[in-house]
Amino acid sequence: xxxxxxxxxxxxxxxGLQNEPDIIASDTKLELIGxxxxxxxxxxxxxxxxxxxxxxxxxxxxxxxxxxxxRPDTTYIGLVLNKRGVMRALATKEGGPKDxxxxxxxxxxxxxxxxxxxxxxxxxxTIAEGIAENRDMIRFAKAEGLRAQVTISxxxxxxxxxxxxxxxxxAIAEELAAEGPEEIALADTIGVGxxxxxxxxxxxxxxxxxxxxxMRCHFHNTRGTGIANAWAAYGAGVRVFDASLGGxxxxxxxxxxxxxxxxxxxxxxxxxxxxxxxxxxxxxxxxNRWFAEKLGRxxxxxxxxxx
Numbered sequence: 001x002x003x004x005x006x007x008x009x010x011x012x013x014x015x016g017l018q019n020e021p022d023i024i025a026s027d028t029k030l031e032l033i034g035x036x037x038x039x040x041x042x043x044x045x046x047x048x049x050x051x052x053x054x055x056x057x058x059x060x061x062x063x064x065x066x067x068x069x070x071r072p073d074t075t076y077i078g079l080v081l082n083k084r085g086v087m088r089a090l091a092t093k094e095g096g097p098k099d100x101x102x103x104x105x106x107x108x109x110x111x112x113x114x115x116x117x118x119x120x121x122x123x124x125x126t127i128a129e130g131i132a133e134n135r136d137m138i139r140f141a142k143a144e145g146l147r148a149q150v151t152i153s154x155x156x157x158x159x160x161x162x163x164x165x166x167x168x169x170x171a172i173a174e175e176l177a178a179e180g181p182e183e184i185a186l187a188d189t190i191g192v193g194x195x196x197x198x199x200x201x202x203x204x205x206x207x208x209x210x211x212x213x214x215m216r217c218h219f220h221n222t223r224g225t226g227i228a229n230a231w232a233a234y235g236a237g238v239r240v241f242d243a244s245l246g247g248x249x250x251x252x253x254x255x256x257x258x259x260x261x262x263x264x265x266x267x268x269x270x271x272x273x274x275x276x277x278x279x280x281x282x283x284x285x286x287x288n289r290w291f292a293e294k295l296g297r298x299x300x301x302x303x304x305x306x307x
Contacts, residue, residue: 039283191222246299
């Protein structure tokens with residue numbers, strides 16, 4: 001029996017880099033993105049439109065976006081936390097591509113946090129405020145011809161409040177679904193979830209959405225359960241997976257949170273399970289080693305270390 005393929009969203013250029021202590025040059029980021037395109041990544045989260053004082057690594061968002069190759073087979077995503085972020089994303093499209101580069105952001109990734117405390121620390125919003133803001137953002141982006149998807153972060157636990165109830169997450173998802181985003185993702189921002197929780201929550205989300213809106217998953221590997229959670233998500237019907245080259249990542253506002261699941265580890269799991277992804281694993285490992293030299297340290301991916 002043929003297994004359904006998955007789609008990778010390569011979040012390394014944004015989530016993977018945002019917590020790096022040393023500022024990475026825009027040209028290096030663009031070369032990294034180019035190498036990701038070479039190994040088959042076709043959806044990439046390339047920047048976030050946040051205040052540079054809060055996330056200095058993303059201060060060059062517009063410069064990076066202006067240098068992106070204009071490829072018709074590629075979707076470039078920009079993270080946005082408020083309407084100002086959506087407006088910055090729209091501004092990247094003004095004037096169109098020049099010399100084969102800089103066509104701008106194709107899709108905005110909106111975020112609502114499933115915890116009042118974490119939401120206030122991360123983006124200055126309670127859950128209720130985050131829902132209202134995200135509904136407005138999705139509506140505004142779509143009205144301006146910009147694609148929009150949304151992530152519910154801290155969906156499996158909060159670093160400040162602890163347990164996040166499934167009912168809280170599903171209530172947020174129901175509100176957001178009313179605006180018709182392209183996807184609804186659940187993020188285990190602090191890497192506290194387990195496969196049993198993932199199966200239950202995505203199973204219930206799938207029932208709620210009824211096939212109208214695709215599901216996406218975003219796992220961190222803080223407690224070593226990230227890849228197991230990805231497999232559980234696949235079993236629950238998820239076909240779109242966020243991952244970061246080398247397992248880089250972490251949230252500046254989540255204490256002790258570590259990186260995302262590694263692109264190499266996820267693709268190895270899927271390849272060995274007969275599930276196509278369109279990603280060249282050898283190319284991803286080669287890019288891992290190139291970027292490790294740039295950072296001056298080995299990256300966390302276990303598959304790359306074993307290769």
